[in-house]
Amino acid sequence: MTGLRAGLADVPTEVDVLVVGLGVTGVGCALDAVARGLSVLAVDAHDLAFGTSRWSSKLVHGGLRYLANGQVGVAHESAVERGILMEITAPHLTHPLPMLVPLDRSTGRAQAAFLRAGIAAGDLLRVAARTSSATLPRPRRLSATEARHLAPVLGEGVRGAILGWDGQLEDDARLVTTVARTAVGLGAELRTRARAVQIHGRGAVLRDGLTGASLDVRARAVVNATGVWAGDLVDDVELRPSRGTHLVLRAIPGLRVALTLPVPGERNRFVNVVPQQDGLVYVGLTDVPVDGEAPDVPEPTDEEIDFLVRTTSSALARPLERSAVVGAYAGLRPLLRADGSTSDLSRRHAVLTSSTGVVTVIGGKLTTYRRMAQDALDTAVRRAGLAARPCTTARLPLSGAAPRHELAALASRSPAPRLVRRYGADAPLVLDAARAATGLTDDELLAPVADGVPTTFAELVFGVTHEGAHDVGDLLDRRTRIGLVPVDRVAAEPAARRALATSTSAPVSRIR
Ligand SMILES: Cc1cc2nc3c(=O)[nH]c(=O)nc-3n(C[C@H](O)[C@H](O)[C@H](O)COP(=O)(O)OP(=O)(O)OC[C@H]3O[C@@H](n4cnc5c(N)ncnc54)[C@H](O)[C@@H]3O)c2cc1C
Numbered sequence: 114m115t116g117l118r119a120g121l122a123d124v125p126t127e128v129d130v131l132v133v134g135l136g137v138t139g140v141g142c143a144l145d146a147v148a149r150g151l152s153v154l155a156v157d158a159h160d161l162a163f164g165t166s167r168w169s170s171k172l173v174h175g176g177l178r179y180l181a182n183g184q185v186g187v188a189h190e191s192a193v194e195r196g197i198l199m200e201i202t203a204p205h206l207t208h209p210l211p212m213l214v215p216l217d218r219s220t221g222r223a224q225a226a227f228l229r230a231g232i233a234a235g236d237l238l239r240v241a242a243r244t245s246s247a248t249l250p251r252p253r254r255l256s257a258t259e260a261r262h263l264a265p266v267l268g269e270g271v272r273g274a275i276l277g278w279d280g281q282l283e284d285d286a287r288l289v290t291t292v293a294r295t296a297v298g299l300g301a302e303l304r305t306r307a308r309a310v311q312i313h314g315r316g317a318v319l320r321d322g323l324t325g326a327s328l329d330v331r332a333r334a335v336v337n338a339t340g341v342w343a344g345d346l347v348d349d350v351e352l353r354p355s356r357g358t359h360l361v362l363r364a365i366p367g368l369r370v371a372l373t374l375p376v377p378g379e380r381n382r383f384v385n386v387v388p389q390q391d392g393l394v395y396v397g398l399t400d401v402p403v404d405g406e407a408p409d410v411p412e413p414t415d416e417e418i419d420f421l422v423r424t425t426s427s428a429l430a431r432p433l434e435r436s437a438v439v440g441a442y443a444g445l446r447p448l449l450r451a452d453g454s455t456s457d458l459s460r461r462h463a464v465l466t467s468s469t470g471v472v473t474v475i476g477g478k479l480t481t482y483r484r485m486a487q488d489a490l491d492t493a494v495r496r497a498g499l500a501a502r503p504c505t506t507a508r509l510p511l512s513g514a515a516p517r518h519e520l521a522a523l524a525s526r527s528p529a530p531r532l533v534r535r536y537g538a539d540a541p542l543v544l545d546a547a548r549a550a551t552g553l554t555d556d557e558l559l560a561p562v563a564d565g566v567p568t569t570f571a572e573l574v575f576g577v578t579h580e581g582a583h584d585v586g587d588l589l590d591r592r593t594r595i596g597l598v599p600v601d602r603v604a605a606e607p608a609a610r611r612a613l614a615t616s617t618s619a620p621v622s623r624i625r
Pocket residue numbers: 133134135136137138139156157158159160161162163164165166167168169170171172173174307308309310338339340341342346355356357358398443444445446447475476477478479480481
């Protein structure tokens with residue numbers, strides 16, 4: 114039996130730390146706590162990365178927008194965390210993303226100067242965070258010819274561009290899964306399909322989503338990391354979520370960089386067009402305040418889709434056809450209610466202790482999950498008087514992490530460079546595990562699971578054997594992201610069913 118699976122069978126009923134929620138914040142807290150030498154149980158009502166953590170832009174930000182709002186401390190923290198992810202803990206899951214801001218005839222002198230100053234300030238953040246220019250190159254100005262070479266879709270109107278750099282994740286749900294596997298490798302117990310129905314400072318009542326049975330768990334500290342649902346479990350947290358929508362395009366021919374496109378008529382609002390390693394392109398995003406109960410899976414609206422199509426089209430030589438949109442997704446930002454609106458002030462993360470002693474960690478972003486977990490566990494440890502080591506996660510590589518040159522060498526001799534891109538130095542383990550679980554040949558395991566879907570059968574099998582996947586949704590919507598394109602999801606379903614039928618989960622000693 115592994116320490117990462119569905120349901121509450123054999124779960125420990127007394128632990129040092131209980132973490133509720135297995136988004137990036139919750140798995141970060143589980144890893145932080147177990148790395149301090151504490152016993153940890155962490156649960157999610159649904160699955161790893163079921164909530165907001167799979168609906169992001171999949172960027173590791175340097176914090177430029179916070180700097181624009183005068184929040185120097187928050188911006189610096191974001192840039193520092195970006196550097197830690199890219200250089201120490203997750204070089205395998207992150208890479209530098211060139212981001213091009215086109216300048217055309219409609220860009221006035223003042224706006225061009227504003228854009229240049231912004232990109233230069235972003236580079237200062239990198240320098241202040243001590244992130245190497247080998248990891249994130251310095252920005253530079255491009256001629257019209259250079260800009261069109263990197264982004265032929267821009268057409269003749271472009272008269273130059275600014276090229277800046279930020280971090281890009283291989284995938285947000287993959288980051289969550291990798292942090293989870295790292296925590297389990299150190300001894301944490303993680304359970305999906307395990308809802309906290311009631312929590313207090315000394316434990317919780319959990320409900321097993323597989324059997325419906327309830328279980329009392331006692332904990333010396335309880336961390337509530339349930340994102341937009343945090344207020345359902347404790348009284349003193351009030352949220353005002355904001356929805357962000359992205360489009361998924363099959364491809365934009367010739368596009369080698371991300372595009373940052375100013376929204377016409379607005380000074381400091383942009384739409385990003387971001388090519389992914391698999392050939393898809395994500396276009397986002399919107400920012401729409403949401404009232405009422407947070408749905409399990411938010412839906413993009415037609416207005417948001419139209420806005421993104423229109424804004425992107427305004428910058429391209431040929432307008433984007435709505436038929437080019439093969440998918441769309443929406444996520445809810447877990448913003449604390451600030452007076453007035455979804456103001457940037459509320460985008461800082463916060464650690465709040467309830468009257469019964471539950472430590473809630475909320476807000477922030479994917480990029481800063483490690484720091485959020487550190488702050489939450491510092492509070493929980495202090496409050497409960499736990500004997501724990503100091504936080505070590507800034508120097509703790511995630512499963513599969515290795516220096517970039519080693520990953521490049523591994524990819525060059527691997528039968529499946531794709532696996533190195535998604536699992537880093539664990540790529541050989543993925544293939545070994547899939548061979549052992551199924552007895553299939555490497556050709557069968559490394560073949561795409563369906564026409565036009567590059568995911569391999571080995572990845573689906575590994576999702577079951579080593580990543581706690583319990584059903585087709587876990588495999589297609591979170592361990593892989595095939596589900597972002599609904600027609601691909603339908604095509605890949607038979608392979609997911611086959612992976613679930615032919616694989617069993619690995620013993621705990623193999624979970625690394
Ligand atoms: C559209 C959008 C784009 C974004 N882009 C970026 C980006 O590019 N870069 C970046 O750094 N950040 C980005 N962010 C921010 C980032 O995605 C979030 O801050 C982060 O994912 C929040 O993670 P979380 O773990 O706190 O919440 P969640 O991921 O929502 O996790 C909460 C978990 O709690 C579980 N849960 C809820 N109730 C219970 C219960 N009672 N019992 C057990 N489990 C429960 C849920 O199932 C869920 O899995 C973006 C956010 C949005 C909305």
